[in-house]
Amino acid sequence: MTQVAISWYILGDFNIRLDFSKAPEYENGDSVYRVFEQLREDNRTSSWHMVPAYQTLTISYPWNQSLQEVLSAVNESVSAQNMPKMPPSRRFEIPVCYQGDLGPDLPFVAREHLMSPDEVIRLHSQPEYRIEAIGFSPGFPYLSGLPRELATARRNTPRTRVPAGSVAIGGLQSGVYPLSTPGGWHLIGRTPFILFNTANTPPIPYQFGDRLHFSPISRDEYEELLQHPYSTDFWKRT
Amino acid sequence: MSFIEIVKPGGLSHIQDRGRTGFEYLGLSRCGPLDFRLFAMAQTLVGNSLDDAAIEMTYQGLDFLSPHDPVIFSVAGVQDIRIGSCIHPARTTLEAGPGQRVSIGRLTGQRAYLAVRGGFDTPRVLGSRSTDFTAGIGGWQGRSLRAGDEIPVKAPPPHRIPAFDMLPDDTPDCDSPLHVVVGPDTGEFPPEAVNTFLKAEYAFTSASNLMGIRLSGPPIKPRDEAASKVSRGMVPGSIQVPPDGQPIILLNQRGTIGGYPVVATLLSPELWRLAQWPSSKKLSFVALSPAKAQAYSHGIYRRLMAWCEGVVGQS
Numbered sequence: 001m002t003q004v005a006i007s008w009y010i011l012g013d014f015n016i017r018l019d020f021s022k023a024p025e026y027e028n029g030d031s032v033y034r035v036f037e038q039l040r041e042d043n044r045t046s047s048w049h050m051v052p053a054y055q056t057l058t059i060s061y062p063w064n065q066s067l068q069e070v071l072s073a074v075n076e077s078v079s080a081q082n083m084p085k086m087p088p089s090r091r092f093e094i095p096v097c098y099q100g101d102l103g104p105d106l107p108f109v110a111r112e113h114l115m116s117p118d119e120v121i122r123l124h125s126q127p128e129y130r131i132e133a134i135g136f137s138p139g140f141p142y143l144s145g146l147p148r149e150l151a152t153a154r155r156n157t158p159r160t161r162v163p164a165g166s167v168a169i170g171g172l173q174s175g176v177y178p179l180s181t182p183g184g185w186h187l188i189g190r191t192p193f194i195l196f197n198t199a200n201t202p203p204i205p206y207q208f209g210d211r212l213h214f215s216p217i218s219r220d221e222y223e224e225l226l227q228h229p230y231s232t233d234f235w236k237r238t
Numbered sequence: 239m240s241f242i243e244i245v246k247p248g249g250l251s252h253i254q255d256r257g258r259t260g261f262e263y264l265g266l267s268r269c270g271p272l273d274f275r276l277f278a279m280a281q282t283l284v285g286n287s288l289d290d291a292a293i294e295m296t297y298q299g300l301d302f303l304s305p306h307d308p309v310i311f312s313v314a315g316v317q318d319i320r321i322g323s324c325i326h327p328a329r330t331t332l333e334a335g336p337g338q339r340v341s342i343g344r345l346t347g348q349r350a351y352l353a354v355r356g357g358f359d360t361p362r363v364l365g366s367r368s369t370d371f372t373a374g375i376g377g378w379q380g381r382s383l384r385a386g387d388e389i390p391v392k393a394p395p396p397h398r399i400p401a402f403d404m405l406p407d408d409t410p411d412c413d414s415p416l417h418v419v420v421g422p423d424t425g426e427f428p429p430e431a432v433n434t435f436l437k438a439e440y441a442f443t444s445a446s447n448l449m450g451i452r453l454s455g456p457p458i459k460p461r462d463e464a465a466s467k468v469s470r471g472m473v474p475g476s477i478q479v480p481p482d483g484q485p486i487i488l489l490n491q492r493g494t495i496g497g498y499p500v501v502a503t504l505l506s507p508e509l510w511r512l513a514q515w516p517s518s519k520k521l522s523f524v525a526l527s528p529a530k531a532q533a534y535s536h537g538i539y540r541r542l543m544a545w546c547e548g549v550v551g552q553s
Contacts, residue, residue, distance in 0.1 A: 009421060049260075208263060
């Protein structure tokens with residue numbers, strides 16, 4: 001384990017932002033992930049709110065906890081020499097149907113890049129994406145790893161309502177809309193599964209640092225899986 | 239089980255407890271009352287814990303009745319309350335008989351809290367009873383209250399009501415500037431931006447809700463490079479500035495991450511004051527150092543908690 005140098009800022013009164021972007025060993029968010037996971041194990045953090053996103057970890061702590069205590073918990077997690085039993089980031093398979101009305105912007109994206117829709121599907125379902133942040137709406141993953149050939153500037157006019165399960169491209173990123181919300185990304189497919197389910201703990205199966213892979217399914221398979229929208233069998237964790 | 243029936247829902251009324259902890263990493267905002275001070279006072283007057291749920295009302299109070307049982311309740315943030323045909327001063331613990339209609343009426347500020355003895359017994363979702371309008375969960379069916387809703391009430395605790403005590407002055411200060419700590423993204427603004435921000439007066443715009451308040455005033459445009467920054471965590475009180483230079487103050491139901499630079503962050507108790515700010519009135523900001531900011535907020539929390547414990551201590 002190498003030492004990670006981080007900078008931190010106070011936000012208002014009882015919040016801090018840890019910034020890992022200038023840390024010499026900073027690489028693709030792994031150090032943020034490790035520190036975040038380590039802190040979650042610490043009982044001093046049980047009433048903290050934590051938001052990991054890209055190179056930062058934002059923390060809100062209770063008013064009756066001292067900044068010193070917060071910083072020492074952070075320091076211990078950062079300098080833990082033997083990040084023990086750190087769960088490796090997990091991999092999830094997300095079945096996606098890219099057909100017809102389920103991917104209304106697929107023809108546009110294909111035209112934009114002078115390729116066939118099938119080529120877009122092939123490229124989009126190839127990489128293993130990494131979750132760099134979850135936010136915008138509950139469970140919306142910001143995914144890095146989109147092939148550069150598919151980078152597509154966001155829509156000029158966002159949709160007022162994007163169907164839940166929509167798989168989308170926005171700039172150099174891909175993402176999934178777990179809830180029906182407004183959205184400005186290009187919708188190229190849809191997963192039949194309901195990703196946000198408060199009956200599960202946690203209510204979203206993946207988290208910051210995990211990896212997602214999209215597997216194309218046919219319309220028939222999509223319709224069949226729709227009968228079991230809460231199924232979790234498809235989470236092939238590896 | 240005992241319950242209250244909502245007869246008229248008022249402005250925007252919804253159930254909030256202290257908030258939802260532990261799911262912001264998945265994009266679920268903490269929620270909770272916008273004015274924690276009045277929330278805590280209302281809960282304390284009926285002997286509830288601050289972990290219990292109350293109803294947050296906006297602009298206009300609701301009407302309710304308890305059809306079968308007497309109900310002990312308190313409201314923080316109104317002058318008086320009609321119970322049946324009688325008008326009572328509000329800043330104390332009150333009781334209504336079975337079927338007696340309670341009308342809360344006009345609020346003193348913009349938000350008020352109704353607590354009933356025992357607390358509301360709506361299902362906990364992800365550990366909290368707070369309504370989250372973005373996720374559509376918590377509270378009563380994940381939405382604001384409507385006429386006809388029957389909201390269950392927990393059996394009251396065995397100990398007696400702490401004291402039929404008066405609230406301390408619950409009039410919010412909506413005159414003095416709101417305290418902020420400048421930053422952390424000042425590097426993404428031109429040098430004069432922070433000064434402009436601290437000297438300016440801002441008006442509310444209609445594009446405001448429980449996620450945030452969009453202001454209008456002298457623009458403080460971020461540098462162009464700011465647009466290429468990746469998203470980062472946002473807290474309630476973060477003052478984000480999109481490319482048009484018009485600041486947005488984020489509230490308890492904000493999106494947990496955002497891509498715009500943050501020029502300053504409001505202190506937590508200032509969010510309570512902001513929750514009462516009349517939307518027709520301009521607001522301005524004053525900066526404190528981080529150390530002074532923490533001392534300022536500590537003082538306010540300590541006084542509030544001392545008051546709550548003092549009331550409970552009398553029982």
